[in-house]
Amino acid sequence: MRTVLAGFAGGILMFVWASIAHVALPLGQIGVNALPNESQSIAAIASAMGENGGLFIFPDMRPGKPMANKKGTGPSGLLVYQPHGSFEMAPSQLATEFAKEVVEVFIAATLLSLTALQGYAARVGFVTLVGFVAAIATNISYWNWYAFPLNYTLSYGLIQLVGYFAAGLAIAWVVPTRSP
Numbered sequence: 001m002r003t004v005l006a007g008f009a010g011g012i013l014m015f016v017w018a019s020i021a022h023v024a025l026p027l028g029q030i031g032v033n034a035l036p037n038e039s040q041s042i043a044a045i046a047s048a049m050g051e052n053g054g055l056f057i058f059p060d061m062r063p064g065k066p067m068a069n070k071k072g073t074g075p076s077g078l079l080v081y082q083p084h085g086s087f088e089m090a091p092s093q094l095a096t097e098f099a100k101e102v103v104e105v106f107i108a109a110t111l112l113s114l115t116a117l118q119g120y121a122a123r124v125g126f127v128t129l130v131g132f133v134a135a136i137a138t139n140i141s142y143w144n145w146y147a148f149p150l151n152y153t154l155s156y157g158l159i160q161l162v163g164y165f166a167a168g169l170a171i172a173w174v175v176p177t178r179s180p
Helices: 002-024 038-049 091-113 120-146 150-174
Strands: 054-058 077-081
Touching: 002 091, 002 150, 038 077, 091 120, 091 150, 120 150
Parallel strands: none
Antiparallel strands: 054 077
């Protein structure tokens, strides 16, 4: 029961931190640029894509597909396209993000509950280390494979790491210590 409570308490702290990082601090925008000549660029993309939304990579590197643009001879990129999308924060998106963070923190709390770590700092450190694993799991791969900007990668890794540290403060306080 205390692990569930820790999941909610830590999830709240993680959500608050992520909100601050994205809304009050510039961390969520680091490495993200606007399209040059946005109106013309959007018109060209919309004309080419039509109603086909999704995640697109170019050149097409799927197995069995001839590459139209060999290495070093043209542009490459990753595009998420929604023909009727919006970047407004909908309540359902905030609820999904909060639920995801509660699940993440519940998993971290469960892992901590299985350890015999005794000191508060060691327990916070354990949860922060779990956060480090989470931060590098996708962020480094996206930097490596899809050329996400390094400053974006480091910023998002930091957001996750600090979120787990904040959650760890609650988890280490709430989850009971096991006997060694």
